[in-house]
Every structure is written in C-alpha cells, then in structure tokens.
Amino acid sequence: DTGVSQNPRHKITKRGQNVTFRCDPISEHNRLYWYRQTLGQGPEFLTYFQNEAQLEKSRLLSDRFSAERPKGSFSTLEIQRTEQGDSAMYLCASSSTTGGTNEKLFFGSGTQLSVL
Amino acid sequence: AQSVTQLDSHVSVSEGTPVLLRCNYSSSYSPSLFWYVQHPNKGLQLLLKYTSAATLVKGINGFEAEFKKSETSFHLTKPSAHMSDAAEYFCVLGDFGNEKLTFGTGTRLTIIP
Numbered sequence: 750d751t752g753v754s755q756n757p758r759h760k761i762t763k764r765g766q767n768v769t770f771r772c773d774p775i776s777e778h779n780r781l782y783w784y785r786q787t788l789g790q791g792p793e794f795l796t797y798f799q800n801e802a803q804l805e806k807s808r809l810l811s812d813r814f815s816a817e818r819p820k821g822s823f824s825t826l827e828i829q830r831t832e833q834g835d836s837a838m839y840l841c842a843s844s845s846t847t848g849g850t851n852e853k854l855f856f857g858s859g860t861q862l863s864v865l
Numbered sequence: 866a867q868s869v870t871q872l873d874s875h876v877s878v879s880e881g882t883p884v885l886l887r888c889n890y891s892s893s894y895s896p897s898l899f900w901y902v903q904h905p906n907k908g909l910q911l912l913l914k915y916t917s918a919a920t921l922v923k924g925i926n927g928f929e930a931e932f933k934k935s936e937t938s939f940h941l942t943k944p945s946a947h948m949s950d951a952a953e954y955f956c957v958l959g960d961f962g963n964e965k966l967t968f969g970t971g972t973r974l975t976i977i978p
Contacts (some may be wrong), residue, residue, distance in 0.1 A: 793968070797964055854909075
C-alpha cells in the first residue's frame, strides 16, 4: 500500500498519560499535515511540515502537543499529560508541491484517541 | 475570516434519484474550494476541486459542483445516487497555498434502497 499510513489505529489511555502517534506519508511527498477531528465536526488544522521544517502551528496546538518530522520522512505527534478533551481522531495527510502547486492532500485513516 | 457552512447535516435520497449537498463559503480573497468524502474506517478522499478555472467542476464517481461567486456557494450534485455513495461529505476551503484547509461540519448522505 503506498498511501498515508497511521499507527496505531486506536489508542486508549488514562488521563495524565503521554501518547505518541506516527504518520508515514506517501513517499517523496514534501509536505505533511496533522488535523484533529472530533465527533460530529469536520477536521481542524493543527500543524504542517515542509520537509523537516514545521512551518505553522494552530492555536489548537497547546504546549502539551509536540510534532516532529525528523529527516523529512515520517512524523510523530506526541500529547503529554492527556486530558479527556484530547479524545478525537487525529488525521495525517501529505502532499507534494514539486509542480509548484499544492492542490491535493492525501489523508490517512487516522488514529482514534480515547482518554479515560 | 475564512469559513464554510454546510447547510444540511444529513441528507437522505433514494437510489437512482439526484443528490444535492449544499455549501456556502466566506472568504476575503478568491477561494480554492474542495469536496472531500469520508467512508467509515477510510481516509478522506478528494472528490473534486475548484481553483479559479471553470466554474463547473467535474469530479470522480459522477459528482460535480458549481462555483457561484454571486451566491458564495459551491453545491455538490450527482444525477443518480448509488448505494456506494453513502458516506460523510465535507466542503472545504483552502488558504492561499492550500496549506491550511477549513472544513465544514459535514453532511451525512444516506441512500435509501
């Protein structure tokens, strides 16, 4: 499968624990995005990378959240001291801007986080 | 401020009848607009996109959308619904470089056999 891969598919954790999610983008895609989707809502932008550089972060991304993309390949999203309000589907997407445009994002199936 | 409003949270149509999913947008500049579909346990998939070329945009699986600047609308249509069209549909607004997408709240489409 050459699509965007996210692991794990599901994560259940207790409040106060740390969790880390992984995203493997489509090979050669230089951009990688993280979105969060809560029940009954559309996805909300969290952050994005161009290669290894994190170029923008949403106000939704509190200091308990950190994202990395070492070497411009896979990315990790870590949430420290999880809260019940962090329960959501975390979506990763990737795209290529090599043609000078950025018109199509490819999304993974997401990681569903439940904080008890 | 950028925003997108999907006017119906749930639409039900009979198989073989037309589909209309409504979307209005607000943007301070010429927008990029998209429709994405989300099937259960699958990733979001791009149906079609408008990027200031033709106002009538054709997408995959027989869907199309018309950009109407005067009405700030970008409604999604399909002439004949198929059972496989049952899914959640999102109208999406892009910023200048489409780095940040603003999603609507979604419309759940149900197809009645």
